[in-house]
Amino acid sequence: NAGVMQNPRHLVRRRGQEARLRCSPMKGHSHVYWYRQLPEEGLKFMVYLQKENIIDESGMPKERFSAEFPKEGPSILRIQQVVRGDSAAYFCASSQTGTSYEQYFGPGTRLTVT
Amino acid sequence: GQQVMQIPQYQHVQEGEDFTTYCNSSTTLSNIQWYKQRPGGHPVFLIQLVKSGEVKKQKRLTFQFGEAKKNSSLHITATQTTDVGTYFCAGDRGSTLGRLYFGRGTQLTVWP
Numbered sequence: 001n002a003g004v005m006q007n008p009r010h011l012v013r014r015r016g017q018e019a020r021l022r023c024s025p026m027k028g029h030s031h032v033y034w035y036r037q038l039p040e041e042g043l044k045f046m047v048y049l050q051k052e053n054i055i056d057e058s059g060m061p062k063e064r065f066s067a068e069f070p071k072e073g074p075s076i077l078r079i080q081q082v083v084r085g086d087s088a089a090y091f092c093a094s095s096q097t098g099t100s101y102e103q104y105f106g107p108g109t110r111l112t113v114t
Numbered sequence: 115g116q117q118v119m120q121i122p123q124y125q126h127v128q129e130g131e132d133f134t135t136y137c138n139s140s141t142t143l144s145n146i147q148w149y150k151q152r153p154g155g156h157p158v159f160l161i162q163l164v165k166s167g168e169v170k171k172q173k174r175l176t177f178q179f180g181e182a183k184k185n186s187s188l189h190i191t192a193t194q195t196t197d198v199g200t201y202f203c204a205g206d207r208g209s210t211l212g213r214l215y216f217g218r219g220t221q222l223t224v225w226p
Contacts, residue, residue: 031212033213035216040219041218041219042216042219043216044216048212102159103159104159107155108156
C-alpha cells in the first residue's frame with residue numbers, strides 16, 4: 001500500500017537550469033496538490049490538479065512555473081530558469097475526494113539552487 | 115498575506131511539561147486540520163475539526179475548534195521527547211476545492 005511518492009528527494013540545480021519534480025499519488029487518488037515550504041515557514045498552496053486538468057493554480061507564480069497531471073504517469077511540477085529564491089521543499093499531497101480532508105503528503109523534494 | 119496565524123513560532127519545554135499552540139484565521143473556516151512534521155520529514159495528518167466548539171482528544175493531545183470557527187488550539191499534556199517536531203494548523207475556507215491555508219507552525223523542542 002504505497003503512499004504518495006515523490007522524486008527526486010533532493011535536487012540541486014544551478015541558476016538558470018530547469019527543475020522537474022515528480023509526484024505519484026496514492027493508489028486510487030486522482031486529486032493532487034502541490035505546496036512549497038520555505039525554511040521555517042508553513043506550507044503555501046501552489047496548484048491543484050486532477051487528471052489532465054488544472055483546477056486551481058492561483059498559488060503558483062505565473063512565470064517560470066508550470067504543472068501537469070497527465071492521464072498516465074505522475075504529476076510534474078516544472079520550474080524553468082531557477083533562481084536562488086526557488087530553493088525550498090516542494091510537497092505534493094493527494095486525496096481521494098478533492099476535498100481538504102486527509103490530504104496525504106509525500107516525502108517532498110528539497111530543491112537547492114546554487 | 116498570511117491568512118492563518120499561528121503562535122508561538124517556537125516553544126522549548128522540559129519533558130513532562132505541557133505545551134499549547136494556537137491558530138487564528140482572519141476568515142471563518144469550514145474545517146481546520148492539524149499536522150505534525152518531524153525535522154527533515156513531511157507533514158503527517160493528525161486530526162480534522164469540523165464543528166463549532168468541537169473538542170477531540172488523541173491520548174495526550176487535545177484539539178479544540180472555536181465557537182466562531184476562526185481559531186483552534188492543540189494542547190499536549192506531559193510532553194515526551196517523541197513529541198518533538200513542528201505542529202501546523204491548516205484551514206479550509208470551504209470554497210476552494212481542498213486548498214489548505216497553513217499556519218507557519220510551532221516548532222516544539224522537548225528537553226529530557
